[in-house]
Amino acid sequence: MKNASPKIVKFKSLSDIAVRFRSDLKDLDFVLLYAYNGTGKTRLSMEFKNRGKKDGAKGDTLYFNAYTEDLFHWDNDLEHDADRVLKINAESNFFNGFRELALEDKIFEYLQRYATFNFKIDYEEWEISFSKEIPNPAHRPGNDEPETIVQNNIKVSRGEENIFVWCIFLAICELVIDGAESYDWVKYIYIDDPISSLDDNNAIAVASDLSKLLQKGVGKVNVVISSHHHLFFNVICNELKKRKNKRYFLHKNGADGYTLRATDETPFFHHVALLSELKGLLPKDNQTIHDVQIKTYHFNMLRSIMEKTATFFGYDDFSSCIHGVDDEVLYARALNLLSHGKYSIYEPVEMGDDTKNLFIKILDAFLKKYEFELPEIITDEDKAAQK
Known part of the structure; x- marks a missing residue:
């Protein structure tokens, strides 16, 4: 079973690849990138973002990567160990429309697909509190106690936190696509590895939901998606195959820079x-x-x-x-x-x-x-x- 040899282009730096992607997106809706962990995907997303800040510009890229999670940090209430909240870095452009547009409903619409906890955003303190229904230990068959009770101010798991941040990002993407004034600066969306610890079923669901949302933005915003997760990547490719897109395989070429291999003419190349x-x-x-x-x-x-x-x-x-x-x-x-x-x-x-x-x-x-x-x-x- 022989595969046609796809074109391989060498690049000295990730910055050069970012320039290539921006050039591609002049004619395409999507650039889809597959690469192994440790290759430089996250750094490439930052290079792409920084390219939009040249010559004093305020930026043109809404991005999701490992740094996005750093916009949030926990206050664990070490003194009383009771009121744990997730603090928001309100200085970031990422949150431009939070206060004015009240995103709770949009966020919850996505969150309920992947998780079972609830949340509340305090726009004065820029913090988020979480709650979850749990079985009521006092409930017995025949008594008047409710079957469940609400546990407030909980600290969600790391995986649940990642899902929550991802749902915030999806809600913001929806605002961008709908033309919200607070996000009129966004020309590009760059998504690097939204999958970290999801099982295959959720990986498929996340890829499918993302593809459906982004296709609504065709003609309004251009998108780069990079991943090391082969199942997620395969679903994305299948969902977006009718759109104008380019698929690549990125490899770190030792000390000699990087190679970018076009895989459009070689189905399942990443496999x-x-x-x-x-x-x-x-x-x-x-x-x-x-x-x-x-x-x-x-x-x-x-x-x-x-x-x-x-x-x-x-x-x-x-x-x-x-x-x-x-x-x-x-x-x-x-x-x-x-x-x-x-x-x-x-x-x-x-x-x-x-x-x-x-x-x-x-x-x-x-x-x-x-x-x-x-x-x-x-x-x-x-x-x-x-x-």
Whole structure:
């Protein structure tokens, strides 16, 4: 299965890539970027934003990235441990329309899709308090006590906080698209990795909701979306395929800058790139199975690739892509089981040697059956340069 070699362009700096994206968006609605963590996606989003502040301009980019979360910080009420609130950095342009436009309803419309807590914004103190319904320990069948009670001034989890900030961003995007005067300075929206700890179902929901919202802004605002999350990225690409867009794969080229690979003519290139990464896990001639650094989450990655391959060939199930092993049905069951564990790329767990052997046999047989032309995405020299 040979893939046409996509055009690769070298760049000395992320600033140069930001210039390229701004040039692309003169003729396009969307630029979609796939890149691994640690490549420089967040720094690229800031370079793009800073380009809009040249020559004393106040800026033209509404962005969401790791720095967006820094616009909020907790006051944990250390003295009384009772009134915990999330403080807002009101000096940021991000909050230009908060007081005048009262965003609670818009934020809650998004929040209720992903979470079960409530919130209240104090525009005088620029702080947010949270509450949640919890089971009432005093309730018993037949008594008059309510089944639930409201717990006020709670500190939500880190994941819930991230979702809340994301919903604020979606509400602001809606204002931008609707032409709110407070956000008339926005010409570009740049979104970098809204996904950090969501499961696959929520990743799909977030990608779908985002795509539907941004398509309402076509012709009003131009958008860059970058991600390392292959499922999120794939949904975004599918949802926006009828819009004018450009898709890229970004790679840090050791000490020599960066390469940008156009992937518009190579469907599922990011999955092929992922497969190239998995191939690099196979043991070398001088390695024992114990030396191979295979983590549990790699099963999730392999299953995802097989599912896309099965879809490409019109198979009903990914198990149809398992070939050349002793018991194909047994191996399919094993892969199905092992890819459904709570395996996170952020909390990697190394496999035992028996499980590593299973992974290697499935992957090696898959590579022999489906002859993908795998690009040299990350060489040993690149890995050393990135450490």
